[in-house]
Amino acid sequence: MRGPLGAVIGRYPSSDGSTQVGGIIRHNRKCRDVAFLVIFIAFWVAMIVNSSFGFNKGxxxxxxxxxxxxGNVCGDRHAHPGLRELELTYWLNPNQVYLSGLKNSQFKLANARSICLLDCPIPSEDALNWVCDYPEGEIRLSVDDWIDRNYDYFEFLTPEMRNTSLQLQGPCYPVIFPSVNVYWRCQYVARASNVSMRHWQQMGGVNINEDIIIDKSIHRSINARSSVLKRYVADIEKSWPVLIVCGGLLPLFVSVIWLLLIRHFVAAMPWITVALFNILIIAVTMFYYLKAGWIGNDAISPIIGAHDPYYHVFGRELNHLRAAAVLMTFIMVVSILTSIAIVHRILMATSVLKVAAKVIGEVQALIIFPVMPYAILGIFYMFWFAAAFYLFSSGQTVQNNCNSNCCAYDLVSKRVNCDHCCGYSIHYTPHISIAIFFHLFGCYWATQFFIACSSTVIAGSVASYYWARGETSPEIPFLPVFSSMKQLIRYSLGSVALGSLVLSFVESVRFILESIRRKLKVANTTPESCMGRTAYHTSRFCFQCIEWIIRSVNRNAYIMIAITGKSFCRASAIATELIISNILRIGRVNVIGDVILYLGKLCVSLSSALFAFLMLDTHKYRSAHNKISSPLLPVLVCWALGYVVATLFFAVVEMSIDAIILSFCQDSEEHQGTAQYAPPLLMETLGDQNEMQRLTQ
Structure with a gap:
């Protein structure tokens, strides 16, 4: 059994009537969980090394x-020749595209001859247009002149070159099919131009297949899962101004406003929070419906730029948006019903929030303190996102070994080359996947670490306030926030690193198991028996419960770390024992308050998502260079960033309530049910003496 904490965290009369002096917060501390602090530092070194790999290879x-x-990337100004403005991929040989679309063909679209262009070619109405290889060798044209000539220098070809061009071996290729810009790929429209085809046949060109397969082959490549994933990551890169505004600045502003309102209008804030939450979740759901095309005519389109309005291309991103719209509908209905169910308990939440409001009023530095971890996290996220883009795009460009007939005329060697004519691909090694997973895990651990540090500092500040009876005392530091921060940095960083690591590890395991579950579901290998399905779903539920318990224990452990200076495991044990022995009073007072605070954080994150939708709906992100494939992932990232920022600032209220209540329960336990150190502000909030007695029984 643990002894009383009074001598550790405060002063109270001893049995002989004398006063024990131990300081408001224990000062004779020592460093705890140092090994995990070393692990965390090593982790940061590994993160830097891992990111350096991405910057070098991506x-x-x-x-x-x-x-x-x-093997050049279109749009790369460092390529040879320079391709800065040539961003569109166009497949020159239509027969190779057709061959790659056949069911049992060994020829892949990646081996079809492709070139980077400024725009997608279209057939001429009265002649035959050509698209020729980059000018080199005997073709004395600059790239700019080549572009000005619409990529056509057929008239400069020698008879030999013209003959190979008519065999679809280059260096010039006919424009027979119209094409449209679909995610920076020129997708063929399987409607050959009669005029161009007639000119081609009159010149003695080889037969060109006109089957619809030529359309489906490119479309299948564009809609491949790997291509969709790359576009989603690219969407985040292109929308970085949206992330800064909607994921960083907006939640900062809204969170500070919320704290100020909770300070001055505490009675109205629960009602405002519930009402605002319902409005925001309905608005965000409606935006999903708009972008999914179920409301209005504003559905996302994979086609970039002007095009025939009768030509439609279906992208996988639209399916994802529709699935998100259905999910948001379900969440919206459940959330609205839940908010209606807790309406009659909002008055109880008001009394709880008064505790935090009064603490914030006394320790006013708590309102601005979260700006510090916010700034640190902001710098970290900028570095992390930059490294993530390079890691996701890392790999080595290698020429394929296609073993197919891909002969093409080489302007430099002045002959048809059949030896090294295969296309190029990005080769990904297994260690790249490991590096990406490590990078994702590192982001989550670092986020939890900084949130935990912020929570611990707030808990220490509030505990100082409580154990001083809410009065100004020379033993309470003038700036309790900075005093608590000093103790954290000097003694408890290892404990915080351990707590955040435990939570990150559990989350990662749950994510891996969920991924395995989805793959098994796709493969139809889920249990078929009733008992098997029961065990299957029960295990998922149990794991979610474990995750929730760890989150709750961590939060209370940080409070006890700030108060006692104990190690993480010891502080968790103390907090758990204290909670179990006072479960009724803590649950009765705190649960509804936590629900309101959770809704408040969702309000901040939903406002980030709503404004992200509005910013992404502007012309800048709907066309041309910065067009995003779908607003889905940028909006989700803004939602996540908004939630993290809200967590930092709302921790002021959460940790104030939890620290005050835990301190109050401990104070009551050490003094036979009568709290000796509860400040007048807390006494006033909880009610008269009879109410106090009822809570402590």
């Missing part, structure tokens, strides 16, 4: 643009 242009027949 190229974010690969996330958006394709490769040409030389």
């Amino acid at each position: 190229n974010p242009l690969r996330l958006t643009y394709g490769l040409d027949y030389k």
Whole structure:
């Protein structure tokens, strides 16, 4: 059994009537969980090394643009020749595209000859247009002149070159099919131009297949899962101004406003929070419906730029948006019903929030303190996102071994080359996947670490306030926030690193198991028996319960770390024992308050998502260079960033309530049910003496 904490965290009369002096917060501390602090430092070193690998091997242009027949990334100004404005991938040989679409064909679209262009070619109405290889060798044209000539220098070809061009071996290729810009790939429209086809046949060109397969082959490549994932990551890169405004600045502003309102209008804030939450979740759900095309005519389109309005291309991103709209509908209905169910308990939440409001009023530095971890996290996220873009695009460009007939005329060697004519691909090694997973885990651990540090500092500040009876005392530091921060940095960083690591590890395991579950579901290998399905779903529920318990224990452990200076495990044990022995009073007073605070954090994050939708709906992100494939992932990232920022600021209220209540329960336990150190502000909030006695029984 643990002894009383009075001598550790405060002063109270001893049995002989004398006063024990131990300081408001224990000062004779020592460093705890140092090994985990060393692990955390080593983790940061590994993060830097891992990011350096990405910066050296990655190229974010690969996330958006394709490769040409030389292995260059379209749009790369450092390529040879320079392709800064040539961002569209166009497949030159229509027969190769057709061959890649056949069911049992060994020829892949990645081996079809492709080139980077400024715009997608269209057939001429009265002649035959050509698209020729990059000018080199005997073709004395600059790239700019080549572009000005619409990529056509057929008239400069020698008879030999013209003959190979008519065999679809280059260096010039006919424009027979119209094409449209679909995610920076020129997708063929399987409607050959009669005029161009007639000119081609009159010149003696080889037969060109006109089957619809030529359309489906490119479409299948564009809609591949790997291509969709790359576009989603590229969407985040292109929408970085949205992330800064909606994921960083907006939640900062809204969170500070919420804290100020809770300070001055505490009675109205629960009602305002519930009402605002319902409005925001309905608005965000409606935006999903708009972008999914179920309301209005504003559905996302994979086609970039002007095009025939009768031509439609279906993208996988639209399916994802519709699935998100259905999910948001379900969440919206459940949330509204839940908010209605707790309406009659909001008055109880008001009394709880008064505790935090009064503490914030006394320790006013708590309102601005979260700006410090917010700034640190902001710098970390900028570095992390930059490294993530390079890691996701890392890999080595290698020429494929296609073993197919892909002969093409080489302007430099002046002959048809059949030996090294295969296309290029980005080769990904297994360690790249490990590096990406480590990077994702590192982001979550670092986020939890900084949130835990902020919570511990707030808990220490509030505990100082409580054990001083809410009065100004020379033993209470003038700036309790900075005093608590000093103790954290000097003694408890290892404990915080351990707590955040435990939570991150459990979350990662749950994510991996959930991924395995989805793969098994797709493979139809889920249990078929009733008992098997029961065990299957029960295990998921139990794991979620474990995660929730760890989150709750962590939060209370940080409070006891701030108060006692104990190690994480010891502080968790103390907090758990204290909670179990006072479960009724803590549950009765605190649960509804936590629900209101959770709704408040969702309000901040939903406002971030709503404004992200509005910003992404502007012309800048709907066309041309910065067009995003879907607002889904940028909005989700803004929602997540908004929630993290809200967690930092709302921790002021959460930790104030939890620290005050835990201190109050401990104070009551040590003094036979009568709290000796409860400040007048707390006594006033909880009611008269009879109410106090009822809570402590």
